[in-house]
Amino acid sequence: MDSTEPRVAVAAGPSEGAAEHFDVLVVGAGISGIAAAYHLTTQCPGTRFLVLERQDGFGGTWRTHRYPGIRSDSDLYTFGYRFKPWTGPPIATAEEILRYMGAVIDENGLAPRIRYGHAITGAAWSSETARWTVEAVHTDTGERHRFTTSFLWMCQGYYRHEQGYTPEWPGMADFRGRIVHPQTWPDDLDLADRRVVVIGSGATAATLVPAIAGRCRHVTMLQRSPTFFRSGRNAIPIADELRQLQVDPAWIHEIVRRRILFEQAHFTQRCMSEPDRVRDELLAVARDQLGPGCDVDRHFTPTYRPWRQRIAFLPDGDLFRAIREGTASVVTDAIDRFEADGIRTRSGQLLAADIVVTATGFELAAMGDIPFAVDGRPLDFADTVTYRGMMFTGVPNLAWVFGYFRASWTLRADLVGDFVCRLLHHMKAKGVRWVEPALRPEDRDMPILPWTDPEDFNPGYLLRGVDRLPRRGDKPEWQHTQDYWTEKDVFPAIDLDDPVFVYR
Ligand SMILES: Cc1cc2nc3c(=O)[nH]c(=O)nc-3n(C[C@H](O)[C@H](O)[C@H](O)COP(=O)(O)OP(=O)(O)OC[C@H]3O[C@@H](n4cnc5c(N)ncnc54)[C@H](O)[C@@H]3O)c2cc1C
Numbered sequence: 001m002d003s004t005e006p007r008v009a010v011a012a013g014p015s016e017g018a019a020e021h022f023d024v025l026v027v028g029a030g031i032s033g034i035a036a037a038y039h040l041t042t043q044c045p046g047t048r049f050l051v052l053e054r055q056d057g058f059g060g061t062w063r064t065h066r067y068p069g070i071r072s073d074s075d076l077y078t079f080g081y082r083f084k085p086w087t088g089p090p091i092a093t094a095e096e097i098l099r100y101m102g103a104v105i106d107e108n109g110l111a112p113r114i115r116y117g118h119a120i121t122g123a124a125w126s127s128e129t130a131r132w133t134v135e136a137v138h139t140d141t142g143e144r145h146r147f148t149t150s151f152l153w154m155c156q157g158y159y160r161h162e163q164g165y166t167p168e169w170p171g172m173a174d175f176r177g178r179i180v181h182p183q184t185w186p187d188d189l190d191l192a193d194r195r196v197v198v199i200g201s202g203a204t205a206a207t208l209v210p211a212i213a214g215r216c217r218h219v220t221m222l223q224r225s226p227t228f229f230r231s232g233r234n235a236i237p238i239a240d241e242l243r244q245l246q247v248d249p250a251w252i253h254e255i256v257r258r259r260i261l262f263e264q265a266h267f268t269q270r271c272m273s274e275p276d277r278v279r280d281e282l283l284a285v286a287r288d289q290l291g292p293g294c295d296v297d298r299h300f301t302p303t304y305r306p307w308r309q310r311i312a313f314l315p316d317g318d319l320f321r322a323i324r325e326g327t328a329s330v331v332t333d334a335i336d337r338f339e340a341d342g343i344r345t346r347s348g349q350l351l352a353a354d355i356v357v358t359a360t361g362f363e364l365a366a367m368g369d370i371p372f373a374v375d376g377r378p379l380d381f382a383d384t385v386t387y388r389g390m391m392f393t394g395v396p397n398l399a400w401v402f403g404y405f406r407a408s409w410t411l412r413a414d415l416v417g418d419f420v421c422r423l424l425h426h427m428k429a430k431g432v433r434w435v436e437p438a439l440r441p442e443d444r445d446m447p448i449l450p451w452t453d454p455e456d457f458n459p460g461y462l463l464r465g466v467d468r469l470p471r472r473g474d475k476p477e478w479q480h481t482q483d484y485w486t487e488k489d490v491f492p493a494i495d496l497d498d499p500v501f502v503y504r
Contacts, residue, residue, distance in 0.1 A: 021147070053114060236259075
C-alpha cells in the first residue's frame with residue numbers, strides 16, 4: 001500500500017495503453033462508494049485511490065430509479081452518513097439524497113477521485129504481484145482501460161442497474177397498452193386519463209401508487225399476497241424542537257440517529273418476541289387509515305411474521321389515503337394472463353389497463369456481474385465463505401459493502417469503511433501486501449449454508465439468486481448477521497491478528 005509506488009505498465013492485453021496503478025480501487029459511486037471515498041480520504045490520507053462508476057454520475061440507486069415519487073424508505077438520519085448531518089424531513093426524495101451526496105463530494109474534494117462512464121468488465125488477482133488487474137470499458141467511446149490496484153473495495157450494490165426483474169406471463173405480447181418497469185421508467189410516459197395497473201406491493205409499488213393516484217384515471221395495485229406497511233408522519237418532533245432551539249446540526253443528527261436506532265432495535269426485537277402483537281398493531285393502524293370500505297383481512301394481512309420481509313414505511317399514510325379516497329385500489333389475486341385490454345386474474349376478473357407497471361423487483365447481481373479470476377482460475381463467489389459479509393475465503397485484498405435489510409444500508413457502509421481503513425493501516429504497519437480470510441481449524445467442520453436464511457429474510461430477488469452469492473457458516477464471524485446493534489460494537493473491536501486473517 002505504498003503511495004510512493006510508481007505507476008506500472010502491464011503486458012499488452014485487451015486494453016489500450018499502460019495500466020494506471022492505485023492503492024485502492026472502489027467499484028461504484030453509490031451511497032457506499034462515496035462513503036468509501038470519504039473514509040479513505042479522512043482515515044487513510046495519502047492513499048492513492050480511484051472510484052470507478054459505470055453511470056454518468058454519482059448516486060447509484062438514487063440515480064438509476066426515476067419513477068414518480070421515488071424516495072427513501074428509511075429515515076435519512078440513519079440512511080445518511082454518520083459524518084454528514086441530515087437537516088430535512090426523515091423520508092427524502094431521490095433528488096434530495098443526490099443533493100446530499102453531492103455536498104459530501106464537494107465538501108471533501110472527492111470529485112477528482114471519481115471516474116464516471118467506466119464499466120468494469122473483469123478483475124484478476126495475481127499472487128506474484130499481489131495486485132488486482134481491473135479492466136474497464138468507457139461506456140461512451142468503447143475505449144478500454146486497464147488499472148491495477150493493491151486493494152479492491154466493492155461498492156457495486158446487489159442488483160443489476162440496467163434492468164429490473166419482470167416475470168413472463170402468458171399473453172404479454174397481446175397486450176395493447178404499455179408495460180414498464182419502474183427501474184427503467186420512460187421519460188415520455190403520459191399518465192393522463194390512463195388506467196394503470198401496478199403489479200406488486202413492495203416499497204416501490206407503495207411509493208409509486210400514491211404518487212400517480214390522481215394523475216391518471218385510476219391506479220390499481222395488484223398483489224399476489226399482502227405486505228406489511230408502517231404508517232407515520234414524515235417528521236421527527238425531537239429533531240424539529242432541537243432545530244428550533246438552534247442546536248448544532250451535528251448534535252441533532254447524532255441525537256436523532258440514536259433515538260431512531262433505539263426505537264428500531266426495540267421494534268425489531270418485538271417482531272421476534274411478540275410477532276402477533278406487532279401484527280395486530282400494524283393492522284389496527286391500517287384499518288383506521290383505510291376506513292371501513294377496505295377489506296383489510298384480504299388485502300393487508302400477510303401470512304408471514306412482521307420483518308421477514310422489509311416493511312415499507314408510508315409517510316403520512318399516503319398509500320392508505322389514496323385507497324380511502326378512491327383514486328387507487330388494491331386487488332389481491334394471482335395473474336392468469338395478459339389480454340389485449342388488461343390483465344385477467346385467476347379469479348376471472350379483468351383489470352382493464354392502458355399501462356401496466358411491473359414493480360416486481362430486482363435481478364440480483366453477484367459482485368456487479370464482473371468476471372473474477374485468482375491466479376488465472378475463474379473465481380466463483382458461491383465457492384467462498386464470507387467473513388462477516390464483507391470479505392471472502394480465498395479472495396485476497398477485497399472487501400464488499402453489503403448493508404442491512406432491517407436497518408439503513410449506510411450504517412454498514414460506515415462500519416465497513418472504518419474496518420477497511422483499519423485493515424489497510426494494519427497491513428502497512430506489518431509490512432505485508434496481502435490479506436485474506438481463511439477458515440481456522442475450529443471452523444473446518446462448520447456447516448456451510450446459503451448467504452441468507454430464508455426463514456429469517458426471504459425477498460424474491462434473494463431467493464432467486466442466492467446460489468450465486470457467497471456462503472455463510474454458523475458462527476457470527478462467518479455470516480452477515482444483519483444485526484447493526486451488535487456489529488457496531490463488534491466491528492471496531494475485531495482483532496486483526498486473529499488467525500482468521502492470513503497475511504503475506
Ligand atoms: C428504489 C430503492 C429504494 C431503496 N431504499 C432504501 C432505503 O430507504 N433504505 C435502505 O437502507 N436501502 C434502500 N434501498 C437499498 C439500496 O439499494 C441501498 O440502500 C443503497 O442505495 C445501495 O447503495 P450502494 O452504493 O451499495 O449500491 P448502489 O446504489 O446499487 O450503487 C452501486 C453503483 O455501482 C455501480 N456498478 C455496479 N456494477 C458496476 C460495474 N461492473 N462497473 C462499474 N460500476 C458498477 C452502479 O452503476 C451503481 O452506481 C433501496 C433500493 C432501491 C432499489
